[in-house]
Amino acid sequence: MSATPxxxxxxxxxxxxxxxxxxxxxxxxxxxxxxxxxxxxxxxFRFAAGFRGGNSRSWLLAIVRNTAFTWLKKNRPQAVVSISxxxxxxxxxxxxxxxxxxxxxxxxxxxxxxxxxxxxxxxxVLRELEELSYKEIAEIADVPIGTVMSRIARARRELQNxxxxxxxx
Amino acid sequence: xxxxxxxPLLHAYVDGELDLVRNLDVEQHLKTxxxxxxxxxxxxxxxxxxxxxxxxxxxxxxxxxxxRQIAGERREKxxxxxxxxxxxxxWIAAGxxxxxVLAICLRPAGISPQDELMNEVVASHVRSxxxxxxxxxxxxxxHTVKPWFDGKLDFAxxxxxxxxxxxxxxxxxxxxxxxxxxxxLVYRHNKHFINVFVWPATGTNTVTxxxxxxxxxxxxAREAGGFNYYLVSDMDENGLxxxxxxxxx
Numbered sequence: 001m002s003a004t005p006x007x008x009x010x011x012x013x014x015x016x017x018x019x020x021x022x023x024x025x026x027x028x029x030x031x032x033x034x035x036x037x038x039x040x041x042x043x044x045f046r047f048a049a050g051f052r053g054g055n056s057r058s059w060l061l062a063i064v065r066n067t068a069f070t071w072l073k074k075n076r077p078q079a080v081v082s083i084s085x086x087x088x089x090x091x092x093x094x095x096x097x098x099x100x101x102x103x104x105x106x107x108x109x110x111x112x113x114x115x116x117x118x119x120x121x122x123x124x125v126l127r128e129l130e131e132l133s134y135k136e137i138a139e140i141a142d143v144p145i146g147t148v149m150s151r152i153a154r155a156r157r158e159l160q161n162x163x164x165x166x167x168x169x
Numbered sequence: 170x171x172x173x174x175x176x177p178l179l180h181a182y183v184d185g186e187l188d189l190v191r192n193l194d195v196e197q198h199l200k201t202x203x204x205x206x207x208x209x210x211x212x213x214x215x216x217x218x219x220x221x222x223x224x225x226x227x228x229x230x231x232x233x234x235x236x237r238q239i240a241g242e243r244r245e246k247x248x249x250x251x252x253x254x255x256x257x258x259x260w261i262a263a264g265x266x267x268x269x270v271l272a273i274c275l276r277p278a279g280i281s282p283q284d285e286l287m288n289e290v291v292a293s294h295v296r297s298x299x300x301x302x303x304x305x306x307x308x309x310x311x312h313t314v315k316p317w318f319d320g321k322l323d324f325a326x327x328x329x330x331x332x333x334x335x336x337x338x339x340x341x342x343x344x345x346x347x348x349x350x351x352x353x354l355v356y357r358h359n360k361h362f363i364n365v366f367v368w369p370a371t372g373t374n375t376v377t378x379x380x381x382x383x384x385x386x387x388x389x390a391r392e393a394g395g396f397n398y399y400l401v402s403d404m405d406e407n408g409l410x411x412x413x414x415x416x417x418x
Binding site for chain 2: 008009010011012013014016017019020021024025030033034037038041042045051053054055056057059104105106109110113124125127128129130131133134149152153156159160163
C-alpha cells in the first residue's frame with residue numbers, strides 16, 4: 001500500500017478544475033488565471049496544515065477568490081466597484097414574455113457573463129457552472145446568504161437584459 | 170401569498186433553496202398567477218442555457234503539473250526539516266536510558282487499525298479522482314455493473330442505483346483496501362462523487378460503525394447485510410448519511 005497522499009494534494013488537486021474555472025472567469029484570460037491559481041495554491045499550501053475539516057472545495061475556492069479579487073483590485077481597479085446591499089434590495093424582474101434562451105449560443109452567453117461586475121459573475125459561475133448551494137457560495141465569498149441571493153437575482157436580471165438586447169431573445 | 174411576497178422568493182425557488190412550506194406556497198401561487206409563472210419560466214430557461222453550453226473552463230495540464238511540482242518541492246523542504254529533527258532525537262536517545270530508547274522505538278500511540286483504514290479510504294478516493302480512473306466499468310445500469318464484478322472478486326456486492334434519491338450510479342472498479350481486493354461503487358450527487366467501498370464483513374473484520382472527517386472528506390463506515398461499507402466524499406455528512414441508509418436497506 002502506498003503512503004497516504006499529503007493533505008495538500010487531497011485538498012487541492014481534485015478541486016483544481018473548479019479553482020481554475022473561477023479564476024478564469026474573474027481574470028478574463030488564461031495567462032492571468034493560471035498565475036492566480038498558482039499563487040492561490042502557494043497560499044493554500046501554507047494554510048493546509050490549519051485546515052480543520054469541512055468542504056475542501058469551498059476552502060480552496062475561498063482562497064482562489066480572495067487571490068483573484070486582490071489581483072483585480074491591483075490590475076483592474078475599474079472593474080471592482082463595491083456595491084452596497086441596499087442598492088440590491090430593489091430588484092424587479094421584468095415581466096416580459098418568456099424568451100428563447102435556447103437560441104443563445106456559448107459565445108453570446110460568455111459575452112453576457114463577462115459583462116457582469118465580478119461579484120455577480122462570481123455568484124453565477126459558482127451557482128450555475130459549479131452547481132454550489134447558496135450556503136457554499138456564502139462561505140466562499142464570505143458574505144451572508146441573503147447577499148448571495150441578491151447577487152444571483154441581480155446577475156440573472158442583467159443577463160436576461162443583455163440577451164434581449166443582443167436579439168437572442 | 171401575493172405577487173409582492175412571492176417575488177423575492179422566486180430565485181431561491183428555481184434554485185431549490187426554499188424550505189418545504191415556502192416551496193409549496195410558491196408552487197400554489199404559480200398555478201394561479203401567469204405573470205409570476207412567466208418569470209419563473211424565464212429563470213429556468215436562463216439557467217438551462219447557462220448549464221448546457223459547457224461554459225466552465227478546465228485547468229490546463231500544464232497548470233496541474235505545476236501545482237504538483239509546487240507540492241513536491243514544498244514537501245521536500247518540510248521533509249528535510251523532519252530529518253533534522255529525527256537526527257536530534259536519535260542523538261538524545263543514544264545518551265538516554267534504555268527505557269527512553271524503548272519508548273522512542275514504540276509505535277506512536279493513537280493510530281488504530283481503523284484509523285489507518287480511514288486514511289487508506291481517503292487515499293483511494295483521492296487517487297480515483299486524480300488519475301482519471303474513477304471507474305473501470307462505466308454504467309448507470311446496476312445490471313451491467315453487478316455482473317462486471319463476477320470472477321474478479323470472491324464475493325458478489327449488492328449493486329443498486331439510487332437515482333430517485335439523487336444518487337446516480339456512475340460505475341464500479343476494483344480497489345485494494347485493508348489488505349484485500351474490494352469493490353468500489355461510484356455514485357454521483359450533483360457535482361460530488363462518492364466512492365463506496367464494499368467487502369464482506371467476517372468476524373473480526375467487521376467495521377466499527379462511525380462517521381468521521383479526514384482532510385475535508387466525510388467518511389461513513391457501516392455494516393449491512395454481511396458487508397462492510399465505507400462511503401467517502403466531499404459532500405456533506407447528512408447527504409452522505411442518506412446514501413448510507415439507502416445502501417443499508
